[in-house]
């Protein structure tokens with residue numbers, strides 16, 4: 001890179017700026033992936049992830065890839081060709097679930113919702129009498145909407161409930177056991193406040209027992225991964241693939257940071273920052289995109305005002321203030337902005353900075 005770039009403020013849909021502790025940990029001396037010190041670190045990470053997931057699942061681990069690989073792992077391990085998957089779609093990531101599920105041969109029942117609205121559990125329940133899997137996104141980063149996953153858990157019956165918690169985890173309460181989540185996947189680069197590269201994953205015993213015997217993917221075969229990370233096998237670590245040791249160290253530091261502040265305080269900080277931003281945006285005379293009452297605090301969607309060029313505003317923010325925000329997705333690419341306040345960025349100073357810079361960008365871009 002020829003140009004020196006000052007630190008970007010990553011206020012888009014992710015990656016977000018990591019906690020400084022997580023960045024520093026990337027520089028720790030590298031350990032071998034079977035080193036006892038590393039194994040202790042991995043245990044620590046799995047324990048920390050269980051807290052974030054709100055689960056006692058022994059099979060809770062960071063998969064060595066990004067959130068989308070968590071999505072692949074969820075479907076490839078639960079769906080045999082011809083199995084019925086009812087998928088709630090209220091944004092891009094619900095669409096991606098359909099794409100992934102179709103590749104493992106699922107018979108997909110789509111339950112479509114308007115973008116900007118939450119998942120309607122009653123419609124999901126009515127879509128099919130006995131699906132193998134029901135799937136939905138907790139925090140739709142593409143639209144800024146939170147859905148009630150407990151309501152899906154309540155109607156799932158005998159189905160396995162797959163939940164995307166990529167943007168919710170670490171930023172708002174996720175209670176996998178209480179809500180009835182059987183398979184959950186997430187990412188490190190959003191509210192956990194760590195660089196992209198790992199997919200925190202959890203699967204219940206019930207789902208593990210009903211898993212696909214020989215999934216299409218060797219890398220994401222949870223049967224083989226059992227001995228890689230978790231103590232679930234009760235015995236020796238086995239080599240499956242080389243753990244991304246530096247990323248695991250970074251995740252450990254991020255989780256320790258969250259633990260030190262307290263998970264409740266962290267989610268409250270996200271809640272307050274998001275509310276302040278959304279109030280401020282409306283006071284500027286702009287409109288929010290996500291339906292009222294279902295707005296994510298950590299990801300705010302804003303309607304681009306008429307006559308304003310979305311891309312020009314975004315490049316003004318980037319070039320003048322080193323601030324990144326996101327555009328919209330699909331048919332809303334040019335008419336919606338997505339502003340994230342995730343991890344360390346969820347604070348009042350970020351809110352003030354965004355409001356002032358966005359105002360200048362709209363006036364001058």
Ligand SMILES: *Cc1c(COP(=O)(O)O)cnc(C)c1O
Pocket residue numbers: 014066067068069093137139140141142164165166167187196
């Ligand atoms: C970011 C995101 C993903 C994809 O994660 P990657 O780390 O980009 O692979 C999936 N689901 C949701 C809701 C996301 O926000």
